Amino acid sequence: MISVDPTEYVTIAVVCVLAVTAANTLAPRLRIAAPLLLVAVGVGVSFVPRVPEISVNPEIILVLVLPPLLYAAARAMPVMDFKRDFGTIGALSIVLVLISSLVLGAFFTAILPDVDYALGVALGAILSPTDAVATGTIKRLGAPNRIVTVLSGESLFNDATSLVLLRAAVAATAGGISLGGVVVNFVWAMVGAVLVGAVVGALLGRLQARIRVPALATAVSFTAPYIAFVPAELIGASGLVGAVAAGLVSSRIAVRRHSAAQRSSDAQNWRMVEVLLEGGVFLLMGLELATLVTDVSREHDTWLHALWPAALALTLALVVRAVFMMPLVWWLDKRAGRLISREDSLAALKDALSDGRAAEDTAARRYRVAIDRRLSDIAYYRTEAMGPREGMAVVWGGLRGVVTLAAAQTLPAETPHRSLLILIAFFVAGLSLSIQGGLMAPVLRLLRLPDQSEQERAERARLHGEMLDVAGRVLDDPRVIGDDPALAERVRLVRGLETPDVDVEQNALDTRLKTAAELRRVRLTVIEEQRRRLLGLRERRAYSSAALTAELAKLDAEEISLTL
Numbered sequence: 001m002i003s004v005d006p007t008e009y010v011t012i013a014v015v016c017v018l019a020v021t022a023a024n025t026l027a028p029r030l031r032i033a034a035p036l037l038l039v040a041v042g043v044g045v046s047f048v049p050r051v052p053e054i055s056v057n058p059e060i061i062l063v064l065v066l067p068p069l070l071y072a073a074a075r076a077m078p079v080m081d082f083k084r085d086f087g088t089i090g091a092l093s094i095v096l097v098l099i100s101s102l103v104l105g106a107f108f109t110a111i112l113p114d115v116d117y118a119l120g121v122a123l124g125a126i127l128s129p130t131d132a133v134a135t136g137t138i139k140r141l142g143a144p145n146r147i148v149t150v151l152s153g154e155s156l157f158n159d160a161t162s163l164v165l166l167r168a169a170v171a172a173t174a175g176g177i178s179l180g181g182v183v184v185n186f187v188w189a190m191v192g193a194v195l196v197g198a199v200v201g202a203l204l205g206r207l208q209a210r211i212r213v214p215a216l217a218t219a220v221s222f223t224a225p226y227i228a229f230v231p232a233e234l235i236g237a238s239g240l241v242g243a244v245a246a247g248l249v250s251s252r253i254a255v256r257r258h259s260a261a262q263r264s265s266d267a268q269n270w271r272m273v274e275v276l277l278e279g280g281v282f283l284l285m286g287l288e289l290a291t292l293v294t295d296v297s298r299e300h301d302t303w304l305h306a307l308w309p310a311a312l313a314l315t316l317a318l319v320v321r322a323v324f325m326m327p328l329v330w331w332l333d334k335r336a337g338r339l340i341s342r343e344d345s346l347a348a349l350k351d352a353l354s355d356g357r358a359a360e361d362t363a364a365r366r367y368r369v370a371i372d373r374r375l376s377d378i379a380y381y382r383t384e385a386m387g388p389r390e391g392m393a394v395v396w397g398g399l400r401g402v403v404t405l406a407a408a409q410t411l412p413a414e415t416p417h418r419s420l421l422i423l424i425a426f427f428v429a430g431l432s433l434s435i436q437g438g439l440m441a442p443v444l445r446l447l448r449l450p451d452q453s454e455q456e457r458a459e460r461a462r463l464h465g466e467m468l469d470v471a472g473r474v475l476d477d478p479r480v481i482g483d484d485p486a487l488a489e490r491v492r493l494v495r496g497l498e499t500p501d502v503d504v505e506q507n508a509l510d511t512r513l514k515t516a517a518e519l520r521r522v523r524l525t526v527i528e529e530q531r532r533r534l535l536g537l538r539e540r541r542a543y544s545s546a547a548l549t550a551e552l553a554k555l556d557a558e559e560i561s562l563t564l
Contacts, residue, residue: 020279033137033437035282035401039430042286053291056284058409061402063229065277066159067243071225072274074156074247075254075266078545080538081149082248084377088386089153091328092394097161100128100320105169107316111309114416122169123421126408127313127428129158131401137437138397144449145546146384151397159403160238164189166407185236192237197245200228204246205253214265217258221266222273224250256535260556261563281402285429288405292426295419306420310427314400314435317428322395329391336381343378346371369540376541383455389447396443400432460547463537467551470533471526480525520562527559 019041027034045051082089104124109117130151139148168182204224211217225243232242254263293303350371408425411418474480531552538548 016280016283017276019283020276023279023283024275031441033140033433033440034279035137036433036437038279038282039286039433042283043289043430044286046287046290051290053294054284054287055291056288058406061281061406062163062410063239065281066240066403066406067225067229068222068273069277069281070156070159070240071228071243071247072270073152074244075251075270077152077156077248077251078149078549079248079252080541080545081145082153084380085146085150085153088150088328088332089157092150092154092324093156093158094161096321096324097125097128097158098165099324100317101125101162101165101169103320104128104313104316107313108309111312112417116173118169118172119415122166122173122411123408123424125162125165125169126404126425127317127400129162129400129403129407130155130398131403131429137399137440138393138444141441141444143393143397143444144384144390144452145544146380146386147390147393147397147449150386150394154398156244157241160189160193160241161186162403163240163407164238166410170412188236189238190241192235193232193239193241194245196232196235196237197228197242197247198249200224200231200242201246201249202253205250206257208250208262209253209257211262214259214261217262218265218269221250221270255538255552260559263556264560282433285402285405285426289426289430292419292423296423299417299419301417301420303423306423307427310424311431313424314428314431318395318398321398322392325391325395329386329388332386336385339374339378339381343375346375346378350375372540372542380541380544383452389449393444393447393449396436396440399436400429402429404429456544456546459543460550463543463547463551466533466537467530470530474526474529475522480522524559524562527555527562531555 020038023037023041024034027037030037046054101121101124104127105117105121108115108120108123112120115123138151164186165182168185201224204220204227208217208220211220224246228242228246229239233239254266258266296303296306350368353368353371404425405422408422411421415421534548534552534555537543
């Protein structure tokens with residue numbers, strides 16, 4: 001570590017913010033992922049003469065940086081889509097991490113001297129998880145929504161799996177834990193963290209709803225990942241899973257309880273935090289390379305002895321991932337086929353529940369909602385199929401990132417060849433970002449994934465049509481408009497509900513409009529009813545999460561413009 005005064009800290013922080021901003025601005029023009037560009041800049045700077053060795057305590061990354069990053073990613077995760085692919089996400093984030101760790105453990109035991117199987121599994125656990133930040137690359141390239149959901153959900157939870165397994169493997173090197181102990185610790189790490197995170201997300205989400213100032217409500221949300229992280233760690237659970245659970249619960253509450261201004265404030269400020277933290281950790285990752293190489297040389301070794309094991313380990317990890325995906329894709333296809341085969345019977349049952357007296361029964365209404373959800377899921381699985389090509393996209397989209405490097409630096413100081421193992425982890429992450437990330441666009445083109453843009457446009461048009469129907473019903477209600485037809489006409493024109501009639505003089509309409517406040521009242525009433533309809537559609541999963549989110553954002557933007 002180097003000693004710096006406060007002025008140097010401020011200078012470093014300012015330079016990092018500017019570097020992250022410049023990288024995210026230039027990356028689209030250069031057609032390169034911003035994380036990869038930042039890593040490259042960091043590596044270049046680290047080897048500049050007179051640049052001091054840079055080493056950061058890994059706890060800073062694991063405790064201060066990852067919780068808000070994962071919380072922000074969880075807030076952006078559509079809960080509806082997460083539920084639909086919960087089984088797939090669980091298989092990738094738990095089962096695949098365990099299998100990859102065991103296979104890589106055997107590999108490292110065979111090729112590295114003085115590395116027993118427990119330590120090899122520990123290194124395998126470090127290299128197995130995909131990165132929540134790095135998976136944003138495939139989203140920016142326009143991959144199908146289901147692939148993005150699966151990769152994002154996997155990367156949210158596999159960090160906890162790898163860290164629990166890492167701690168167990170390190171303890172096993174000293175003979176301090178049994179297989180049963182590993183299982184118990186893992187189950188508690190997940191269950192305890194989900195309980196803590198769900199409680200924190202629910203309480204803080206409701207607290208934010210009571211705070212009228214959006215900036216203050218957003219300030220409260222900044223504490224959520226840490227309030228979830230710390231108690232979860234204190235009870236022996238995973239603080240990272242706690243932060244993820246808090247993000248998922250709080251995002252669901254925000255849609256229903258928060259004001260439009262609060263949702264907008266949260267979205268903008270959390271996006272800013274996400275960009276800066278994500279860029280900062282990748283820049284730091286590159287800056288640490290020179291220090292790692294120096295540490296390895298002090299142990300009378302060279303960086304080449306870390307490069308070739310890293311390249312083979314990454315290849316082996318991708319092979320294991322591909323082999324794991326084959327039966328998983330087969331299972332998903334069979335599962336989707338079974339659901340689709342029930343479509344006609346579900347539709348008939350829904351019609352039966354909608355007829356006669358059954359339509360008025362509360363229980364029947366609940367059943368209809370449940371059937372609507374299942375029918376919507378069937379449409380989702382039919383449209384967003386997970387076939388071999390999508391499976392290969394999931395394989396290639398599983399990038400390693402900064403979590404791998406941070407976890408590697410938590411290895412005990414007495415670990416044999418510790419610096420070499422950390423450098424191997426760095427090279428795996430670097431190769432993954434450069435090769436997988438750099439070739440992501442051509443790989444997606446080669447796979448020729450189905451283009452869903454036309455379906456998405458049609459779906460959004462249908463949803464917008466429903467919103468126009470809601471607006472029409474509100475404007476036809478005399479309790480809202482009163483007895484002034486000019487007011488209704490004016491509202492229709494302002495909202496674009498009808499094509500303006502060139503024969504209608506605008507001045508005549510303005511003179512018949514009583515006050516601007518009355519116009520705003522009517523428009524806000526329309527927005528309120530449209531939002532209520534959107535929530536009902538979300539409850540039934542009638543449209544994709546992307547279409548519902550986009551329409552809600554439009555309503556929020558209009559409400560903010562009116563209330564300002």
